[in-house]
Amino acid sequence: MANLRSLVRRRKAIRNIRKITKTMELIATARFKKAFDRATEADAYTRKIAELAADLSKNAGEVSHPLLAARPVVKKVLVLVITANRGLCGGYNGSILREAMPKIRALREAGTDFDLDVSGKRGIAYFKFQQVPTTNSYTNFEDKPKFEDVDALASRYIDLFVSGQVDQVIVVYQKFITAAKQYPIAETLLPLSSVAVEATKKAAAVETTAGTSVGYEFFPGAAEILGELVPVAFKVRLFKAFLDAAVSEQIARRVAMKAATENAGDLIKGVTRLYNRTRQANITKEISELIAGSEALK
Amino acid sequence: MAAIKISVVTPEKAVLDATADFVVLPMFDGERGVGAGHSAFVGQLGPGEFRFTTAGVTSRYFIDGGFAQVRTNTVTVLTAKAVKAGELTATAAEEARAVAEKLPATNSVEQASRQKAIARASAMARVAAKN
Numbered sequence: 231m232a233n234l235r236s237l238v239r240r241r242k243a244i245r246n247i248r249k250i251t252k253t254m255e256l257i258a259t260a261r262f263k264k265a266f267d268r269a270t271e272a273d274a275y276t277r278k279i280a281e282l283a284a285d286l287s288k289n290a291g292e293v294s295h296p297l298l299a300a301r302p303v304v305k306k307v308l309v310l311v312i313t314a315n316r317g318l319c320g321g322y323n324g325s326i327l328r329e330a331m332p333k334i335r336a337l338r339e340a341g342t343d344f345d346l347d348v349s350g351k352r353g354i355a356y357f358k359f360q361q362v363p364t365t366n367s368y369t370n371f372e373d374k375p376k377f378e379d380v381d382a383l384a385s386r387y388i389d390l391f392v393s394g395q396v397d398q399v400i401v402v403y404q405k406f407i408t409a410a411k412q413y414p415i416a417e418t419l420l421p422l423s424s425v426a427v428e429a430t431k432k433a434a435a436v437e438t439t440a441g442t443s444v445g446y447e448f449f450p451g452a453a454e455i456l457g458e459l460v461p462v463a464f465k466v467r468l469f470k471a472f473l474d475a476a477v478s479e480q481i482a483r484r485v486a487m488k489a490a491t492e493n494a495g496d497l498i499k500g501v502t503r504l505y506n507r508t509r510q511a512n513i514t515k516e517i518s519e520l521i522a523g524s525e526a527l528k
Numbered sequence: 529m530a531a532i533k534i535s536v537v538t539p540e541k542a543v544l545d546a547t548a549d550f551v552v553l554p555m556f557d558g559e560r561g562v563g564a565g566h567s568a569f570v571g572q573l574g575p576g577e578f579r580f581t582t583a584g585v586t587s588r589y590f591i592d593g594g595f596a597q598v599r600t601n602t603v604t605v606l607t608a609k610a611v612k613a614g615e616l617t618a619t620a621a622e623e624a625r626a627v628a629e630k631l632p633a634t635n636s637v638e639q640a641s642r643q644k645a646i647a648r649a650s651a652m653a654r655v656a657a658k659n
Contacts (some may be wrong), residue, residue, distance in 0.1 A: 268541075271540060271542060272539050274537055276539075278537060278597075278606055279606060282595060282597060282606070285570065286570065376540070377539045377540050377608060378608075378609070381608060389637045389638065392637055393637050445568065447567060447568065448569065448570055449555060449560070449569060449571040450557070454572065455571075462594070462595075462606075462608075465539075465608075466539055469539050
């Protein structure tokens with residue numbers, strides 16, 4: 231029997247793989263839903279902060295904060311790259327690293343000194359292979375980033391920026407827009423540009439929607455509170471980056487595993503057809519041998 | 529009838545949505561009580577105890593600093609962390625204090641962060657002690 235056993239073995243193996251990829255697809259779907267819910271909760275907090283910033287800047291006017299000030303001379307940049315710990319997520323890690331590498335090469339060519347922070351084992355392995363020295367690596371940010379962990383990281387970045395050791399903080403991650411749209415982006419998180427910008431936008435919105443604007447009292451004072459609000463706004467933006475990365479990772483894994491499951495199904499069909507053809511060819515060969523043998527005996 | 533709507537929001541989730549008769553906020557410089565019909569204000573919070581009373585029952589939370597907005601009988605608290613006071617133990621507060629005291633203090637920025645962490649641990653200890 232020509233290779234029938236090996237075809238059966240192959241089909242069984244592909245069947246098992248299909249079961250695994252199907253399960254991974256379902257798990258990724260469930261995790262995506264949870265990660266998406268977490269991102270939505272963070273959205274409520276971010277909106278409230280922006281609303282406060284709008285109310286405050288209406289009363290405090292122009293505010294200057296060290297985190298908002300763009301530095302004319304950028305001597306040192308800190309780049310944070312957020313990748314996944316595991317693979318099997320399609321082009322997710324590749325696209326982020328393809329966004330990060332040109333940025334790093336440009337910094338190298340310009341002669342700007344930079345520190346590289348990497349989150350995720352895939353990114354760590356890649357930069358090791360590319361022989362780019364990594365300053366800090368994190369593997370504890372999985373699909374449920376905790377604000378406490380991001381807070382520690384954000385506080386460190388704030389201290390580095392304010393003390394002048396770093397002039398710019400860039401984060402490379404997969405931005406999540408909708409379930410069908412995510413793309414890698416390199417965002418400059420420090421200096422913070424948009425507390426003021428968001429504030430004016432939200433202020434315009436508030437003016438048009440709510441007719442009466444509330445006359446607030448401020449404890450201690452509008453400018454002081456705004457000064458405290460800016461670092462909080464930065465921390466939330468960094469947290470949002472990690473949340474977006476987590477959601478995008480789950481979507482990428484789901485899409486990749488879905489495609490793998492469908493491919494496995496097609497392979498099984500192909501192997502089944504091959505098996506049946508082989509089986510029939512064997513039977514035909516046997517029959518024709520029998521007939522030829524009986525003819526020879528006549 | 530509980531007149532004040534309370535909403536405590538952290539970046540991870542909306543922790544509390546409730547109504548109360550009287551609310552006490554841990555401001556940066558002490559406690560501030562808010563009753564029904566309080567005038568609108570925005571305040572900076574320090575680490576401390578967040579209390580509210582509904583029909584004689586007082587509920588306590590530990591809030592890790594943040595901001596509070598009061599307007600039209602609605603109190604919104606934005607904070608990084610909010611836990612029920614009952615869940616806070618004295619040992620957790622001691623651990624936090626030990627960690628805070630070990631923080632580096634080489635420049636003024638680090639010194640400020642260390643002081644903040646120590647103040648936070650002290651507030652945790654105070655809230656836990658009242659349990």
